[in-house]
Amino acid sequence: MSLLSVKSLHVRYTIASQFKAAIAGLSNRYVDAVIDVSFDIPAGKTLAIVGESGSGKSTLARAIVGLTPFASGSVTFDGHNPFANGIHPVKAYHRDVAMMFQDPVSSLSPRRTVKSLITEPFVIHGLKDKDLDAEARRLLGLIGLPPDFASRYPHQLSGGQARRVGVARAIALNPKLIIADEPTAGLDVSVQGEVLNLLGKLQAELGLTYMIITHNLAVVRHVSDRTAIMYMGRIVEEGPTAGIFAKPSHPYTAALIAAQPNPDPARRRNGPVLTGEVTSLRHRPAGCEFHPRCVHASDLCRAEVPSVSLTEDNHTVRCHHPLVATGS
Amino acid sequence: MTDLVLDIRNLSLNFASRGAPVQALRNVSFTVPHGEIVGIVGESGSGKSTLSLAVMQLLADNARIIEGQMLFGGQDLLKLSEAAMRDLRGSRIAMVFQDPMTSLNPVRSIGQQMLDIQHRDRSAIEVKRRKASDALTRVGIPDAVQQLDCYPFQFSGGMRQRIAIAMGLMQRPELLIADEVTTALDVTLEAQILHLLREIRDEIGCSIMFISHNLGAVAEICDRVVVLYAGEVVEQGPIGDIFERPQHPYTRALIACDPARIRDATRELPVIAGDVPNLRTPPPGCIFALRCAQVFDRCLTARPTDMMCGPDHAARCHLLAQASR
Numbered sequence: 074m075s076l077l078s079v080k081s082l083h084v085r086y087t088i089a090s091q092f093k094a095a096i097a098g099l100s101n102r103y104v105d106a107v108i109d110v111s112f113d114i115p116a117g118k119t120l121a122i123v124g125e126s127g128s129g130k131s132t133l134a135r136a137i138v139g140l141t142p143f144a145s146g147s148v149t150f151d152g153h154n155p156f157a158n159g160i161h162p163v164k165a166y167h168r169d170v171a172m173m174f175q176d177p178v179s180s181l182s183p184r185r186t187v188k189s190l191i192t193e194p195f196v197i198h199g200l201k202d203k204d205l206d207a208e209a210r211r212l213l214g215l216i217g218l219p220p221d222f223a224s225r226y227p228h229q230l231s232g233g234q235a236r237r238v239g240v241a242r243a244i245a246l247n248p249k250l251i252i253a254d255e256p257t258a259g260l261d262v263s264v265q266g267e268v269l270n271l272l273g274k275l276q277a278e279l280g281l282t283y284m285i286i287t288h289n290l291a292v293v294r295h296v297s298d299r300t301a302i303m304y305m306g307r308i309v310e311e312g313p314t315a316g317i318f319a320k321p322s323h324p325y326t327a328a329l330i331a332a333q334p335n336p337d338p339a340r341r342r343n344g345p346v347l348t349g350e351v352t353s354l355r356h357r358p359a360g361c362e363f364h365p366r367c368v369h370a371s372d373l374c375r376a377e378v379p380s381v382s383l384t385e386d387n388h389t390v391r392c393h394h395p396l397v398a399t400g401s
Numbered sequence: 402m403t404d405l406v407l408d409i410r411n412l413s414l415n416f417a418s419r420g421a422p423v424q425a426l427r428n429v430s431f432t433v434p435h436g437e438i439v440g441i442v443g444e445s446g447s448g449k450s451t452l453s454l455a456v457m458q459l460l461a462d463n464a465r466i467i468e469g470q471m472l473f474g475g476q477d478l479l480k481l482s483e484a485a486m487r488d489l490r491g492s493r494i495a496m497v498f499q500d501p502m503t504s505l506n507p508v509r510s511i512g513q514q515m516l517d518i519q520h521r522d523r524s525a526i527e528v529k530r531r532k533a534s535d536a537l538t539r540v541g542i543p544d545a546v547q548q549l550d551c552y553p554f555q556f557s558g559g560m561r562q563r564i565a566i567a568m569g570l571m572q573r574p575e576l577l578i579a580d581e582v583t584t585a586l587d588v589t590l591e592a593q594i595l596h597l598l599r600e601i602r603d604e605i606g607c608s609i610m611f612i613s614h615n616l617g618a619v620a621e622i623c624d625r626v627v628v629l630y631a632g633e634v635v636e637q638g639p640i641g642d643i644f645e646r647p648q649h650p651y652t653r654a655l656i657a658c659d660p661a662r663i664r665d666a667t668r669e670l671p672v673i674a675g676d677v678p679n680l681r682t683p684p685p686g687c688i689f690a691l692r693c694a695q696v697f698d699r700c701l702t703a704r705p706t707d708m709m710c711g712p713d714h715a716a717r718c719h720l721l722a723q724a725s726r
Contacts, residue, residue, distance in 0.1 A: 125587040126558070231676060232445070261444035261614060262658040266670035273668045288587060291617075291661035295670060315666065332588045334595070334617030336662050338640045341621060345592040350559050 075113035082146035124303035188223035233264035312388030407433035412469030440619035443629035495569035501561035512549030559590035638714030648716035
C-alpha cells in the first residue's frame with residue numbers, strides 16, 4: 074500500500090502582476106514549475122527524484138509538504154487528504170512528514186546548541202511533557218554522535234556532522250515520511266557514504282519512507298528502490314531503479330546516465346552526449362519539452378505533448394519514441 | 402627543464418592565526434608539463450584552493466610561505482616583484498573560479514569586463530572587442546557580438562562558466578588554473594565544459610591545472626593526477642597509474658568511496674572513518690595515519706618520504722618502503 078500518493082500535481086508561480094504584465098506586454102504571467110506530476114511511494118521504500126537544476130524537483134517537495142501552494146492536483150498521505158482544509162495542511166501532517174533541507178549548515182541556527190536544535194520540533198509541536206534531555210540523548214544515539222555533542226554549536230561541527238544533526242531534527246517526532254532535498258550535496262565522497270548509510274540504517278530500524286531529491290545519479294543507484302526523472306516540471310520516466318539504469322526508456326534518462334563522468338580514465342568519451350541547455354521555463358517549447366535537445370525528435374514531438382505510457386518493463390514514460398517498446 | 406610550465410618544489414605555507422599557525426601546505430612538490438592537464442584532487446580542507454591561489458600569489462595577508470620554490474618557465478614566482486607578478490596574471494597565468502556568478506561583475510556588461518582584461522593592450526577598442534567576441538565564439542556562445550552588451554544575470558550557469566573560461570583564455574595563457582569549474586554545474590553541462598577544456602588545450606596548447614574533488618571529472622580529462630590530503634601530496638603520477646594501481650591507502654580509499662565506481666548497487670557504501678587532522682598541530686608521523694586501515698606503529702612516529710613506485714609515480718607511505726626492503 075502506498076504511503077504517499079500524488080496525482081496530477083500542478084504548481085504555478087506568478088511572475089508578474091496583472092498591471093506589470095499589461096505594461097510589459099507579457100503574454101503569460103505564470104511559470105509552470107511542476108506539471109501533471111503523479112507518483113506513489115509504498116511504505117518503507119525510497120523514491121529518488123532526479124533532475125537538473127530548474128527541473129522542479131525542489132518545488133515538488135515544497136508543494137508536498139505544504140510550503141508552496143499547488144494550483145491543482147491532489148496529495149494523499151496514509152489514506153487521508155492533508156490539504157482538506159485549504160492550502161495549509163493539518164498539523165499532524167507536519168509531524169508525519171519531515172523535510173531535510175539542502176544546506177545543513179545554513180539551515181541550522183548558528184546561535185543555538187545542537188540539543189536546542191534537535192529538540193526544537195518538540196517545542197514547536199507543544200510536546201512539553203517530554204524530557205528534552207533524554208530525547209536529545211536518544212536522537213544523538215540514533216544518528217551516531219556522542220552525547221557531549223549536545224552542547225556544541227553548528228560552527229563546531231564538520232559538514233558530515235551538521236548533516237547528521239539535520240537528520241536528527243527530521244526524525245525527532247517519529248515521522249513516517251522524510252523528504253530529503255539533496256542530502257549529500259557539498260559533502261566529500263568519504264563522508265557522503267556515512268550520511269547515506271545512516272539514512273539506510275534508520276530506514277531499516279524505524280521503518281521510514283524516503284523521498285530523496287538529488288541530481289547525483291551515482292548515489293541514486295545505490296539508495297533508492299524507484300526513480301523518477303524530471304525535466305522542466307514533468308516526470309518523463311519513472312520505474313524501478315535497477316531497470317532505469319539498466320534500460321532507460323526516455324532519451325533524456327539515457328542521456329543523463331551517459332553524461333555522468335566516468336571515474337575510469339580507460340573509458341573516456343570523445344564528446345558530450347547531450348548538447349544545449351535546459352530551456353527557460355518562461356519559453357516552454359511546444360510539444361515535448363525535451364525535443365530541442367533530443368536526437369530522436371520528429372515533427373510529432375515538436376507539435377504534441379506526449380502522454381504517459383507504460384513500457385514492457387513497467388516504467389512509465391512520457392515520450393513519442395521511447396527506447397523500450399510500450400505495451401499498448 | 403624547459404618543457405615544464407610549472408615546477409613547484411618543496412612548498413610549505415602557513416596561515417598565521419591566534420595561537421599556533423595553520424600549516425596549510427607542507428612540502429608540496431609537483432610539476433605541470435607543457436600542454437598537459439594536471440588534476441589536483443583532494444577533499445575539502447586539503448589545500449587545493451590554497452595551492453592555486455599561491456601560484457597566482459593572491460593569498461590572504463596572513464599567509465606566510467615558509468620555504469620552497471615555484472618555478473614558472475624557469476622563473477621563481479616567489480622572487481618576482483608585485484609589478485612583475487601583475488604582468489603575468491591574466492596574460493601568462495589565468496584562473497577560472499568555481500562560481501561564475503561571483504567571479505563576474507554583475508553590474509558591468511560582459512563586453513566591458515572583457516575589455517578591462519585587455520587594459521594593457523594599446524590596440525583600438527574595435528580590435529579589442531573583436532578579440533572578445535572571438536573568444537566568446539570559441540567557447541560556444543552564439544551571436545557573440547550582440548552578447549557583449551549583455552550582463553551576467555542574462556546568461557544561464559553553463560553559459561556564465563563558458564564566459565569565465567573565455568576571459569581566462571583571451572590572452573592565450575601558458576597555464577590555466579581551473580578551480581572546481583564544473584562543481585556548480587549539472588552533469589550534462591559538466592560534460593560539455595570538460596570537453597571544451599580538452600579541446601582548448603589541444604588547440605592553443607596551454608597547460609591546465611585542474612582542481613577538483615570529483616574523481617569522475619579528473620578521470621575524464623587529466624593526464625596526470627596529484628592527490629592532496631591535509632596539505633600534503635600523498636601520491637602523484639600518470640592518470641592510468643593512479644586509477645589502475647593506486648599505491649597510497651588514502652588514494653585507494655578515495656577511489657573505493659566513489660559511488661560511481663561501485664558496479665553493483667549496495668546499501669552499505671564504503672567510507673573513510675574519522676576526520677581530517679587539525680592542521681595547527683599535525684600528527685608527527687604520517688598525515689593519514691589516524692584514518693588509515695593499514696596503520697602500524699611506525700606511521701605514528703616517523704614521517705614517510707616519497708617512494709617511487711613506477712616511472713613518474715610516487716607515493717608517500719611507509720608500507721611502500723617496507724615492501725621495497
